[in-house]
Amino acid sequence: MDGSFHDEDFSSSVAWETGAPTSSTATSSANATSSTPAHTGTGGYSTYTHDASPGLAGPGTERRAGFDGTGGGGAAGARANGLAVTDVQVRDGKVELEGTSDTFVSYLVTAQTELSSYSSKTPSARRRFHDFVFLREGLVKDFPACVVPPLPEKHRMEYVIGDRFSAEFIERRRQDLERFLQRLSRHPKLSRTEIFQHFLESTEWNVYKHKHHARASSIDDGHSGVLDTLSDTLLNAFTKLKKPDERFVIIRQHLDSFEEGLTSLERLAGRSKTRMSDLSGDYEDLAVSVQGLGYLESGITEPLMRFERALVDFGANVKDHSASVSEGFLEHVHSLLAYSHSFKSVLKLRDQKQLDFEELSSYLSNVVTERDRLAGGYGYGMGIGSYLKERMETLRGGETDMSRAARLQRLDAKIKELQEAVLHAQETSTAFNEQVLTEHEIFRGTKRHEMKKLLGAFADGQIKMHKASMQAWDRTIPPLQRIYVEP
DSSP: OHHHHOOHHHHHTSOOOSSSOSSHHHHHHHHHHHOOOOEEOTTSOEEOOTTOOOOSOOTTOOOOTTTTSSTTTOHHHHTSOSOSEEEEEEEEEEEESTTSTTOEEEEEEEEEEOOTTSSOSSOEEEEEHHHHHHHHHHHHHHOTTSOOOOOOOSOOHHHHHTOTTSHHHHHHHHHHHHHHHHHHHTSTTGGGOHHHHHHHHOSOHHHHHHHHHHHOOOOOOTTHHHHHHSOTTTTOTTOOOSSOOHHHHHHHHHHHHHHHHHHHHHHHHHHHHHHHHHHHHHHHHHHHHHHHHHHHOGGGHHHHHHHHHHHHHHHHHHHHHIIIIIHHHHHHHHHHHHHHHHHHHHHHHHHHHHHHHHHHHHHHHHHHHHHHHHHTTOOSOSSHHHHHHHHHHHHTTOOOHHHHHHHHHHHHHHHHHHHHHHHHHHHHHHHHHHHHHHHHHHHHHHHHHHHHHHHHHHHHHHHHHHHHHHHHHHHHHHHHHTOOOOO
16 A cells, blocks of 8 residues: 555656666667667668657757647746646635526636736636536647646536535535646646636636637647558557557556555545444444433433433544545545546557557658669569559559659658658657656656645544544543442
8 A cells, every 4th residue: 555655666766857868778768769760771761760769859859839748838837937826726616597497506716826927916717617627628638748637527426316506516516626726736837828827817718718719729730641541550549569668667557556556545435434424323323222221210310411412422523524524535535546547548648659650660661661672673562462463563564664653753752751750750759758757747746745635634534533522521421430339
């Protein structure tokens, strides 16, 4: 269990700095990524080695907007130190348009900031749940390499039985939404985005949403045509990486361990909550029995009634603790699990970017080989398919110099397009690598902050419950000691 929450050993095994590598392995990985094309055919066309694992970017690497997590416009804010937005709160859940088919709940969002771009140092606005969904979807789309915190799930029984507007449900939803915004405020990039600022203070939020939809901010996909022409086999989502990056394998293992610990904690906390609830009921039953005994024993009725009162108070304290502290504890643990799942989604996307680079490099190598064979007079490439294609060409009257030249020209154009696509895929994969390493540090900081807060709140709840119980028993013991017992 300890290994799930304390990862100092894990962090010390990976060099996160982007400076000089700490081992020969890191050096070779970086060299493989930033090297010039490794294969040159007779036609003078180069390919990238498809087994090169993209590492950290070199000094001259050009970055494509959006893939480094900046969305093309947040680089200046990301360089600033400290938190851009602090003391984010969600409060005052209010049912709007009650009694109509358009009923919804709005929440007052408040925060504090020192950024000059805000119109006020204490921005505030009322937002509904759909606005939070729009904010998250916009961040996920504009910042694909960033770990955007999850929102609370809508698949709750309250949506089925129509109890979405009860005070209890609104309070739980408020806590989840506040946790979502607080995680965003601790992120050095996401907290400085335009959409987050408009969410916190804009009085024309609906107008901004329409403009945001109209802009449809997209990532540079100038080479998507090449990817679209590849077969589904090449870009199969189940294809394994040829050379997995050890750094991200370790990160995924760490997340698996963390989730395993949280799942175990969630299971044990749920079991404890059930037993505490049963214990509360048992104490209430015992109090009823003691009360009946007090009516029978007229000489010690008062001490027994005080004892009965102490049992009732203790049972109530246990019940309150189970209903408030334990429930909040379980909700927070579940939220941390969802946060870890969001990180895994980004890791999966990073793997896809590396896979795109590997498969494009392999495809380019095959096209260059085919071009070299054709230029050398060997006709089509090797394999039964190429042989049958060549035989069909022969039956149609043979291949002329003009048709060979046309094929060479088409292959030259395809090679040039593929070379640009491979370079773009490499830069994209490299930028994702850098940002995911940064996201891991942010995730670790948020995880430690929330685990400290979570366990501290649970301990405070235990202390409060037992202090109240001690006071109840302290008031009960003196009357019990004064009971006279005949020798």
